[in-house]
Amino acid sequence: MSNKQFNKFFKLSLLVSFIVLLSACGNINEPITSQSTNFWDQFILFPLSQFIIWLSHLMGNNFGLGIIIFTLLVRILLIPLTLMQMKSQSKMMELQPEIDAIKEKYPNKDRHSMELLQAEQQALFEKKGVNQYAGCLPTLLQFPIMIILYQVISRTELLRQGHFLWVDLGQPDPYFIFPLLAALFTFLTTYLNSKTNPQQNISVKIMMVTMPLMIFFISFAFPSAISLYWFISNLITVIIILIFNNPYKIIKERQERIAQEKEKERQLRKALKKAKSRK
Template sequence: MEKKYSKWLKIAIMLSVILFLTACGSSGAETSGDGFWSTYIIANLSRVLLWLSGLFGNNYAMGIIVFTIIIRLLLFPLNKMQANSTRKMQEIQPELDAIKEKYPNKDRASMEAMQAEQQALMEARGVNQFAGCLPMLIQLPVMIALYNSITSTQEIQQGNFFWTNLGQVDPYFILPVIAAALTFANSYFTMKANPVKNSATTAMTYVMPAMILFISVGLPSAVTLYWVISNTITLAQTFLFNNPYKIIAEREAKVEAEKERQRELRRALKRATKKKK
C-alpha cells in the first residue's frame, strides 16, 4: 500500500510544482518585496548563485550546476534512505501482493484487515512509509526559490547556456526533453529490478516523464538546467545504490542457491533411503 500511496503523493507534488511556479510566474515582480520569503530566502539564494557564478568568471550556468550539486550532496543521506526503502519495498512486493489476494472482497472490514496486515509486514521488514518522497518534498521549495531568484536577478536572466538564455524558455525544447528522458531513465531502471510488474508501475514510468516535460517547457532554462543536473545525479545514485542489474543477478543467485540446496536435500534423502534398504 505504501508504494501506491507514495506514487500518488509524487504526482501531487508535481502538480504542486505547476501551481506554485505558475503563481510565481504571474507575480515575479513581487519577489523584491520586504516579506520573509523575499528578504531572507530569495535574496540570499540570489547572492549564493551570483557568488558561485563569480567563481567561474560570472558563468551563471556553472553557478546553477554547482548549486545543484551542492543541494544533492546535502540530500545524499535522504537519497540513500530513499534507495534503501525502494529496495526493501521491491523485495517484499510479492508478499504484499499475496496478502492482497487473501482479501478478494472490497468491503470495509476486508480492506482494513488487508491494510493492517500489509502495514505490519512493512514495519517488520523496516520499510519506512513515504520515505521515498522526502527528497522530492525538500526539493520542491528549492525549485520554487530558484525560480523566484532567477526572475528577480537580472544577471542570471541575461546569462546564457550554449543555445539558450537562462531567463527564458528553451527555444528548441532540448533541455526539457533531456529532463524528461532522464526522468524516464530513472523510473525505468528503478522499476527494472522490481520482481513484480503491474499496470500502475508501468504507467508511472511514462506519466512522470510526461509531467516533467509538460512543466519544464514553460520554465526558464535555468530551472530546467537545475532539473537536468539533478536528474543526472539521481540516475547515477540509482546505479550506485540500487543497480538493477546487480540486484537481478543477486536475486537469481539466491534462487539458484535455493534450488541447489533443494537438490542436495533430495540427494541426501535418496542416499538415506538406500542405506535403510
C-alpha cells in the same frame, strides 16, 4: 510505520507546506534586491540569489555553471534522504509478494475488509522495519526547491538575463534540448528504480511513461534554468542509483542466490535419495 517515523514524516510535510505557502506570499513581478522587505524575499530568495551569483562568478561569470554547481550541492545535501528512499523502495519490492498475498485475503472493498487489509499490511511493515513513506521524502523536497529556484531566476535580473550555451536562462529553451534531457533522465531514474522489482505492475509502467512526458511538456513554459536544474538533478540521481543501488548488481546477486538455493535443494534431494537406497 511507527509513530516516531510518522511524526518525522508529518513534520517534514508541514515544513514543505510552509515553504510553499511562503513562496506564494512574495510578489513574483517585483525584483529581488537587498532592499526587499518581504520575509520570503529578504531572508530566503535574496540570499539564495546572491549565493548562485557568487557560484557563477567562481565559474568565470558563467551563470549556467553556477546553477549546475548549486544543483550538485543540493543533491549532496539530499544524499542521506535519497539513500533512505532507495533502501525503502528495495524493501518494499522484496515485500511485494507478501503484500499481494495479504491483498488476496481481502478481495472485498467494504470498509471492514479494507481496515483489516491496512492493519495487516501495517503489521508487516512494522515487523520488517519498512517505512512506506520514506520513498516520498526526496521527491517531496524537490517541489519547494523548484519553486524557490523559479522565483530566484525570474526575479533576479542578472540571472534572468544570463546565458548558457544556446539558451537565455530566463527564457524557455528554444530547441527543447534541456526539457528533452530532463524527461530522458526522469525516465531513466524511474526505469532503474523499478528494474529490481521482481514483480512489474502496470502502475509503475504507466508512471515510467507519463512522468517524463509531463516534465517534458511542462518545461516548455519554464525558464531554461529550471529545465537545466531538472536535467542535472535527475542525472545525479541516475549516478547515485548506479553507485549505491545498482539494479544490475542486485539482479545478478538475486540470481546467484536463487541458483545457490536451487543447488542446495538439489543436493538435499540427492542425499535423501541415497539414504533411501541404502535402506
